Amino acid sequence: MKKIWNRIKGWLMRFFRYWDLLVLLVQRDIKLKYRRSFLGYLWSILTPLLSMAVMAIVFSKMFKRSITNYPLYLICGNILFSFMRDSTNQALNSVIGSSALLKKTYVPKYIFTLSKVTSCMVNFVLSLGALIIVMIATGEPFRWMNLMAIIPIVELYVFCVGLGLFLAAITVFFRDVKNIWSVVTLAWMYLTPIFYSLESFSEKGANGKYTVSTLGILERRLNPMYMYIQQFRYFIMQYHIDLVEAPWDVLMWRGALCAGLMLIVGLLTFNATKNKFILYI
Numbered sequence: 001m002k003k004i005w006n007r008i009k010g011w012l013m014r015f016f017r018y019w020d021l022l023v024l025l026v027q028r029d030i031k032l033k034y035r036r037s038f039l040g041y042l043w044s045i046l047t048p049l050l051s052m053a054v055m056a057i058v059f060s061k062m063f064k065r066s067i068t069n070y071p072l073y074l075i076c077g078n079i080l081f082s083f084m085r086d087s088t089n090q091a092l093n094s095v096i097g098s099s100a101l102l103k104k105t106y107v108p109k110y111i112f113t114l115s116k117v118t119s120c121m122v123n124f125v126l127s128l129g130a131l132i133i134v135m136i137a138t139g140e141p142f143r144w145m146n147l148m149a150i151i152p153i154v155e156l157y158v159f160c161v162g163l164g165l166f167l168a169a170i171t172v173f174f175r176d177v178k179n180i181w182s183v184v185t186l187a188w189m190y191l192t193p194i195f196y197s198l199e200s201f202s203e204k205g206a207n208g209k210y211t212v213s214t215l216g217i218l219e220r221r222l223n224p225m226y227m228y229i230q231q232f233r234y235f236i237m238q239y240h241i242d243l244v245e246a247p248w249d250v251l252m253w254r255g256a257l258c259a260g261l262m263l264i265v266g267l268l269t270f271n272a273t274k275n276k277f278i279l280y281i
Contacts, residue, residue: 018111025115029090030122044126048079049133059195067197069237075134076233077194079127080152081225084160085185087120091164092171092178099281109274113168117160124153131236145235151252152231158259159224165266169273172280192225224262227255 034041052075059074067073094113101107135142171177234248 029119083124090116149235162263162266
């Protein structure tokens with residue numbers, strides 16, 4: 001036990017030794033994102049608002065009737081999924097894109113992946129301004145439970161760090177991952193209830209109760225994004241469908257488990273391959 005603690009302590013000391021570099025990399029990524037943009041950081045608010053407006057127009061006829069406050073429902077799912085998609089896409093090229101620096105000096109390689117995910121998290125925090133605007137515009141009351149939305153946000157951040165490390169490591173050896181991942185995230189988006197609810201895939205029995213379909217069961221148990229988005233919706237708008245959606249506390253523990261497992265997989269994969277990166281970048 002003492003040996004494990006000493007290893008963790010040593011890793012933390014090395015991490016904080018490069019804290020300033022992490023901050024500089026995050027600042028650089030954010031500045032580059034909005035460089036020469038007239039509206040600048042306002043795009044972090046405008047982008048999810050415009051995306052929500054388009055999706056609301058397209059899907060409102062099909063799903064609006066079964067979902068209360070559909071615009072808020074949409075933007076809750078959209079901003080979380082956009083963070084996952086953007087952070088993992090950025091993480092893909094984090095090691096390859098830093099090859100010039102890695103060849104000249106020693107820098108912990110994971111710091112580049114972590115900076116990409118963290119800079120996307122900063123953009124996500126800014127996009128919460130769009131969420132607040134929609135809440136005000138639709139008359140959604142602010143509650144103390146809104147503060148608990150930090151739980152799925154932290155879980156999702158940890159999940160994306162682990163997934164980003166995994167993708168960054170395998171992309172060094174297999175560049176086709178970048179093309180494959182774009183298809184995976186597209187399919188993942190449609191398999192996640194962003195613009196629809198699981199009620200759409202449930203059947204009402206003779207007793208008046210809803211029976212969850214096989215797709216609904218797979219969503220609840222195997223899709224991490226479902227766990228984070230539905231938690232977030234519950235804390236923001238107290239969204240839930242009795243007998244169909246899983247309780248928020250169940251989703252919280254499942255989300256935490258998924259985040260922890262993904263972080264372990266990402267760290268193990270990255271650590272096992274990092275010494276070979278220099279041969280392929």
